[in-house]
Amino acid sequence: MKNVKFAVLPVAGFGTRMLPLSKSVPKELLPLGSRPAIHYVVEEAIAAGIKHIVLVGHAQKSAIENYFDVNAELDGQLRRKGKDELADSLNWLPDDVTVSMIRQGKPLGLGHAVLAARPIIGENDFAVLLPDVVLDPYTTNMSADNLAFMIDAFAKDGHSQILVDQVADEDVHKYGIAKLSDTSAVDDQAATNASFKVAGFVEKPSLADAPSKLAVVGRYVFSHQIFDYLANTKASVGGEIQLTDAIDALISEYGVNVTTMSGSSYDAGDMQSYMQAFMHFAQQQLAGGE
Numbered sequence: 001m002k003n004v005k006f007a008v009l010p011v012a013g014f015g016t017r018m019l020p021l022s023k024s025v026p027k028e029l030l031p032l033g034s035r036p037a038i039h040y041v042v043e044e045a046i047a048a049g050i051k052h053i054v055l056v057g058h059a060q061k062s063a064i065e066n067y068f069d070v071n072a073e074l075d076g077q078l079r080r081k082g083k084d085e086l087a088d089s090l091n092w093l094p095d096d097v098t099v100s101m102i103r104q105g106k107p108l109g110l111g112h113a114v115l116a117a118r119p120i121i122g123e124n125d126f127a128v129l130l131p132d133v134v135l136d137p138y139t140t141n142m143s144a145d146n147l148a149f150m151i152d153a154f155a156k157d158g159h160s161q162i163l164v165d166q167v168a169d170e171d172v173h174k175y176g177i178a179k180l181s182d183t184s185a186v187d188d189q190a191a192t193n194a195s196f197k198v199a200g201f202v203e204k205p206s207l208a209d210a211p212s213k214l215a216v217v218g219r220y221v222f223s224h225q226i227f228d229y230l231a232n233t234k235a236s237v238g239g240e241i242q243l244t245d246a247i248d249a250l251i252s253e254y255g256v257n258v259t260t261m262s263g264s265s266y267d268a269g270d271m272q273s274y275m276q277a278f279m280h281f282a283q284q285q286l287a288g289g290e
Contacts, residue, residue, distance in 0.1 A: 004151045004221055005051040006126035009041065010113035012058045012104045017270055026061050027269055028131045033281035034290060037268040038064065038131045045129055046097055048147035054117045054126075055101040068099040109240025114222075115230040123224050127151070132269030133218030134277060135261075138284040149193045150221045150259050157257070160226065160250060161195065163219035165261040169207050175215035176201045176244065178258045195257045201244055217261055226250050 015027030022030065028038040042053055055064060070091055078087040093099065104116045114128055127147060135146060150161040164178050181197035202211060229246035236242050250256055266277035284290075 004125050004127055004154065005049065006054060006121045006124050007045045007050040007052070008054045008056060008114055008117045008121070008126060008128045009038070009045075009131050010056045010104075010110060010128070011038070011061055011064055011131055012056055012107060012113055013269075015269060018274065026064050028061075028064055029067060030268070030274070032134060032266075032268065032274075032277050033285045036067065037134055037277075038067070040134050040137060041129050041131045042068070042093075042099075044135060044137070044147060045127065046094065048127075048151060050127060050147075051097055052120075053097065053099045054120050055099065056104050056113045056116050057101055058103050058105075058107075062101075065099070065101040068093060107240075108235065109238070109242060111230050111233055111241035111243040111246055114243060115227060115241070118227045118231075121224070121227075125154070125224050126222055128220040128222065130218035132267060134266050134268045135219075136264045136266065136280070138281070146193065146259070146261055146263070147219055147221075149262075150219065153195045153257065153259060154221045154223075158223070159197070159255045159257045160223050160247075161221040162198070162247070162256065162258050163217040163261050164214040164258045165217050165265065166213050167215045169213070172207045172210045172213060172215070173204050176203050177205055177210045177212060178214040178216070179211035180214075180258070193262050194260045196260075198251065198256050198258045200248055200251060203244065214258060214260065217265055223250070223254060225254060 011026065011028050013027070015022035018027045018030065021027070029036040031037070032040065045053060057064060075087050075091065078084070100120055102116055102120060104113050106112070127150075129147070146163060150163060153159075154161050167175060178201055179199045181199045201216065202209065226246055229249040230241065233241050233245045233249075236245060247256060267273040268277055
């Protein structure tokens, strides 16, 4: 059994799509309803059994690390005023969960950000959660189940797992699209929490050239071997080390599966999608008295 207890959250990006909101506040701390976006992503990881969250950031993102730390002065002031319940709600991380932050250094892409976590993760297998992508915990109540399913599937067959979701025809060109090893499985691509072997990915294809309509969502479960591939991956598009290049190498050597997603997700790093997510999360929290 492969035990996945580490998760990497790349948080070094400047969030230019969210300007001017992200000029002085990290995009990951922008609110969705009553909580920062990254709060939901970390809750998702913890619900799936993750015990160590590794934030990969830079010097200007220390506010994210501080969010998960205990503010002793604030805590003490709230408790002196008899606001113990509020103080407890701010210190919500379970005692057995650790949050660490490591700096990426040079901004050399997502693959480089994942590789930067290696000194903490070592030879352990791990998950990667992109904090821009927030799975909706209200409509389906299944956001945690997706990652838990991926971890379980990884434990059973040893294949790294990548979460995908079926997208509309007009949106295919916006995403990395999965090319399944068994083309007959394409007929089942609308199924949720199903796992298929993948032959590779086509980045932002036209609808006519797309091998499926399964788009990468932003959740991964990787064997630690991917670190070796990332370490040997040369910079390509934009001078960055691409995670997809290392995934292609991992596919050829060990095999990789895609897992189809249950529920829905929001791109909290895109202004239009973020505003839709904010209204949805706020409405759900108001209705639930949160």
